Amino acid sequence: MQLETLLQLALSGLAMGGIYAFIAVGFVTIHAVTGFINFAQGEFAMVAALVTASLVGAGVPLALAVGVAVACATLVGVATERLAVHPVRHASPLVVLVMTVAASTALRGIALLVWGTTPYSVPAFSAGPPVALGAAVIARQDLWVLGLTAAAMVGLYLFFERTIPGTAMRACADNPMASRLMGISPGTMSLLAFGISALLAGLAGAAVAPITLATYEMGLMLGLKGFVAAVIGGLRSTPGAVLGGLFLGVLESVGAGLISSGYKDALAFSVLLAVLVFRPQGLLAGLRQRAA
Amino acid sequence: MMGMSGRWQALALAAVVAAVVVVPWAGTGYVRSLVVLSGLAVVAVAGLALLVGFAGQLSLAQGAFYGLGAYGFAVLAVRFGWPAPLALLGALAGVGLAGWLVGLPMLRLRGHFLALGTLAFAVIVTVLLLELGPLTGGPSGLAGVPSLRRVTIGPLALSGEIQYCYVAWALALASLWLYQRLIRSEVGLALQAMSSSEVGTAAMGIDVGRLKLSVFVAAALLGGLAGAVYASYLSFISPAAFDIMLSVQLVVMVMVGGTATFWGPLLGALVVTGLVEVLRGVVAAVLPNVRGPVEIIALGLVLGLIMVWEPGGLVARLGQWRPGPRPAEVPGG
Numbered sequence: 001m002q003l004e005t006l007l008q009l010a011l012s013g014l015a016m017g018g019i020y021a022f023i024a025v026g027f028v029t030i031h032a033v034t035g036f037i038n039f040a041q042g043e044f045a046m047v048a049a050l051v052t053a054s055l056v057g058a059g060v061p062l063a064l065a066v067g068v069a070v071a072c073a074t075l076v077g078v079a080t081e082r083l084a085v086h087p088v089r090h091a092s093p094l095v096v097l098v099m100t101v102a103a104s105t106a107l108r109g110i111a112l113l114v115w116g117t118t119p120y121s122v123p124a125f126s127a128g129p130p131v132a133l134g135a136a137v138i139a140r141q142d143l144w145v146l147g148l149t150a151a152a153m154v155g156l157y158l159f160f161e162r163t164i165p166g167t168a169m170r171a172c173a174d175n176p177m178a179s180r181l182m183g184i185s186p187g188t189m190s191l192l193a194f195g196i197s198a199l200l201a202g203l204a205g206a207a208v209a210p211i212t213l214a215t216y217e218m219g220l221m222l223g224l225k226g227f228v229a230a231v232i233g234g235l236r237s238t239p240g241a242v243l244g245g246l247f248l249g250v251l252e253s254v255g256a257g258l259i260s261s262g263y264k265d266a267l268a269f270s271v272l273l274a275v276l277v278f279r280p281q282g283l284l285a286g287l288r289q290r291a292a
Numbered sequence: 293m294m295g296m297s298g299r300w301q302a303l304a305l306a307a308v309v310a311a312v313v314v315v316p317w318a319g320t321g322y323v324r325s326l327v328v329l330s331g332l333a334v335v336a337v338a339g340l341a342l343l344v345g346f347a348g349q350l351s352l353a354q355g356a357f358y359g360l361g362a363y364g365f366a367v368l369a370v371r372f373g374w375p376a377p378l379a380l381l382g383a384l385a386g387v388g389l390a391g392w393l394v395g396l397p398m399l400r401l402r403g404h405f406l407a408l409g410t411l412a413f414a415v416i417v418t419v420l421l422l423e424l425g426p427l428t429g430g431p432s433g434l435a436g437v438p439s440l441r442r443v444t445i446g447p448l449a450l451s452g453e454i455q456y457c458y459v460a461w462a463l464a465l466a467s468l469w470l471y472q473r474l475i476r477s478e479v480g481l482a483l484q485a486m487s488s489s490e491v492g493t494a495a496m497g498i499d500v501g502r503l504k505l506s507v508f509v510a511a512a513l514l515g516g517l518a519g520a521v522y523a524s525y526l527s528f529i530s531p532a533a534f535d536i537m538l539s540v541q542l543v544v545m546v547m548v549g550g551t552a553t554f555w556g557p558l559l560g561a562l563v564v565t566g567l568v569e570v571l572r573g574v575v576a577a578v579l580p581n582v583r584g585p586v587e588i589i590a591l592g593l594v595l596g597l598i599m600v601w602e603p604g605g606l607v608a609r610l611g612q613w614r615p616g617p618r619p620a621e622v623p624g625g
Binding site: 101 | 398404405411412413416422537547585589591592
């Protein structure tokens with residue numbers, strides 16, 4: 001295989017990698033603040049993708065549609081925290097995991113009821129031919145995804161480092177007991193963590209819809225891949241999760257090009273198994289920074 | 293039902309057995325298919341319940357083992373022309389080996405890592421079933437899986453379907469018996485100790501790793517056995533039947549029933565199978581234009597409500613009910 005082809009495959013994978021990064025950062029944020037794994041993470045992206053598709057179909061301008069869709073996803077995230085996680089927050093993490101499995105299943109069913117099994121298409125955020133980048137080309141929507149990923153990371157950094165709620169969340173992640181004594185409510189922080197994660201997943205859902213189409217069942221795979229990315233990054237570091245996402249996206253794209261696109265998912269999960277078994281601290285443990 | 297006296301339990305069990313004997317003759321073809329499928333669900337759920345309830349290990353791979361059993365049997369019989377009994381043994385050996393290979397590294401993982409690790413395995417199995425076309429038939433599935441030989445007992449000629457009802461429930465009751473024996477044995481005690489503290493159990497001289505692995509393989513074998521009978525019953529299988537939702541559904545059955553006694557897997561499998569069927573019927577009647585598995589909404593809600601309302605499952609709730617005085621009025625009751 002030629003080097004150009006390989007480069008092209010890697011470049012195409014980066015955009016999906018950006019999507020996985022969004023979801024992975026959500027996993028890390030919730031896990032850092034609450035210690036739980038939120039299995040419903042991908043469903044938030046699915047909600048945003050389908051709402052965007054419906055609104056655009058109804059003639060709403062794209063920017064407004066995306067805004068409303070992300071707001072809907074955030075609301076669903078907050079509702080999931082209140083209805084599924086909050087009532088069992090004192091139970092074992094396993095019970096909470098089962099609750100989020102339940103929430104994810106119910107959300108998928110509700111989406112099926114509302115939107116049916118048809119895949120919906122969403123127009124790219126800006127029209128036009130792919131942009132040439134040396135010997136390779138990159139689709140405009142892919143550039144949007146990468147730009148949004150970068151913007152979201154800067155935004156998150158500012159939020160966690162420069163604002164009071166962000167600092168409170170970090171405190172809660174570092175030492176829940178001490179932060180409670182300082183007057184930080186773990187319940188509010190958990191709600192905030194779910195809200196932020198759902199917002200990020202919503203952005204990912206709206207941005208991925210033009211690339212993959214929007215369906216009621218897209219959330220399961222997105223969520224699982226996001227989790228794989230988070231584990232590659234060590235599950236505790238936001239930069240690790242972003243790098244994990246990009247790595248997974250490129251790996252899938254190159255793997256699909258070299259072997260067969262049918263094995264793409266198997267490849268991602270083989271990586272997950274390998275990381276979990278041989279290197280549970282994540283592939284990027286050397287680069288680990290303070291948790292989000 | 294833990295609290296129920298032995299007499300009531302025996303009566304309830306007799307009622308179950310009587311229903312299994314009578315219903316296939318009285319019911320329609322649809323009812324008979326439900327009897328077979330719920331019986332097979334009991335087998336797979338009993339295996340998973342051991343793992344979840346007593347080893348404290350949540351596996352999302354039970355549906356994958358069910359699928360491996362089905363495909364193992366079908367591929368050996370159809371593609372390689374093995375006689376059915378040999379194909380069944382071969383499939384079980386394969387599933388046991390897969391369970392051992394997967395369990396060996398995976399059981400070092402704790403809590404949600406194990407859940408997601410087993411989920412990863414389940415996704416890989418689904419992909420392989422889809423992609424190994426020459427062997428599995430790919431997305432369009434595999435047809436012509438051999439069925440049981442017809443048996444005639446004196447004047448009674450059992451139809452194929454009734455025969456499957458009896459086979460499925462014989463296996464179901466056998467697995468429940470095994471389940472009850474195991475959780476009341478020393479192994480069961482060790483498993484319970486392990487789910488509260490692995491370190492403590494290991495300190496008592498129990499080989500925690502070997503114990504977990506044995507339970508994992510046993511659970512996989514029961515799942516695979518149910519899958520193989522399923523393939524033979526339907527004579528056609530496709531990968532879509534063994535996706536993640538099957539694993540989730542089996543977990544829901546375990547959680548709904550609870551794991552305290554053998555009644556848990558039995559009730560969980562029956563209640564959830566019944567619920568899903570009723571809902572399918574209601575959805576088809578009320579919303580004829582809706583396609584796809586809408587009943588998963590209820591699956592999610594039921595799972596959520598059970599976890600909040602009674603994490604011990606229906607068995608724990610029913611155990612508080614008994615004929616006669618309330619437990620609170622009976623000292624030491």
